Amino acid sequence: MSSYQNTRKTLPNGRSSGSFKKQKIEGPFIALTREILESPAWKMLGASELRVLFRLALEHCNQGARENGNLTVTYEDFVGYGVSRKAISKSLRILEELGFIEISAQGRGANGIHRKPSKYRLTWVNGNLQPTNEWRRIKTKADADAKIRKAKSRAKEAGMPYRR
Numbered sequence: 001m002s003s004y005q006n007t008r009k010t011l012p013n014g015r016s017s018g019s020f021k022k023q024k025i026e027g028p029f030i031a032l033t034r035e036i037l038e039s040p041a042w043k044m045l046g047a048s049e050l051r052v053l054f055r056l057a058l059e060h061c062n063q064g065a066r067e068n069g070n071l072t073v074t075y076e077d078f079v080g081y082g083v084s085r086k087a088i089s090k091s092l093r094i095l096e097e098l099g100f101i102e103i104s105a106q107g108r109g110a111n112g113i114h115r116k117p118s119k120y121r122l123t124w125v126n127g128n129l130q131p132t133n134e135w136r137r138i139k140t141k142a143d144a145d146a147k148i149r150k151a152k153s154r155a156k157e158a159g160m161p162y163r164r
Contacts, residue, residue, distance in 0.1 A: 028065035030057045030125055041098040041135045044144040048087035049094050055081040056101060056120050060127070068127030069104050071120040089158075092118075093151040098144060099123055099134025 036042055045053070055078055059071045078088045095101045100123060107118035123134050138144045 028061040030060060030065075030122070033124075036124060036135065039135055039138065040141045040144045041100070041138040041147075044098065044141065044148060045094075045100075046091075048083055048091040051081060051083045052078060052088065052091040053095055053100060053122075055083065056122060057125075059120075060122060060125060065125075066127055068125050069102075069119070069121040069129045071122070072117050073120065074117045075109075090152065090155045093155050094148055097147040097151040099137060102132075102134075 055073055056071055058081070059073050059077075060068055063071065075085060075088055079085050083091065092101070092103070096103060102121040102123055103118055104121045105119035107116045109115060121129065123132050125131060138147060
C-alpha cells in the first residue's frame with residue numbers, strides 16, 4: 001500500500017517555489033487527520049492511552065493494513081512498546097469509551113492453552129471494515145471528561161484503580 005504526500009519544491013536559492021511535488025509514502029500507514037488531532041476526545045488522551053493506540057496502529061500496519069477488527073495485541077506486546085502493565089487495561093477502557101477503538105473480541109488471561117488475546121478495531125481506519133468514527137460523538141471537553149470518568153469507574157469496579 002502506498003500513497004502520495006505533497007512536499008514543496010525548493011528553488012536553488014533555498015526558497016520555496018510555492019508549488020508542490022508528490023512524494024510517495026512506502027508501506028502501510030495510518031492517517032491521523034486534522035479533525036482527529038483537534039477533537040476534544042484526542043486532546044484528553046494521556047501518554048499511556050497514546051502508546052496503546054500507537055501499538056494497535058503498528059499492529060494494523062504489521063498485518064498489511066487489511067485486518068482492522070482482527071488486531072491481536074497481547075499485554076506483552078503493549079509492555080514491549082513501553083506501556084506500564086498496570087495502565088494497559090485502563091487505557092484500553094478509556095480508548096474504547098472515547099470511541100477510538102472497539103474491542104471486537106474479548107480475550108481472557110489464563111495459564112497455557114486457555115489464554116486468549118483480545119482483538120481490536122481502530123474506529124477511524126479503513127480496512128476490511130468501514131470506519132465508524134465513534135470519537136466524533138464527543139463534542140466538548142466536558143463530554144470527553146465524563147467518558148474518562150466512566151471508564152475509570154468501570155476500571156475501579158473491576159478492581160483496577162487508575163492514576164493518571
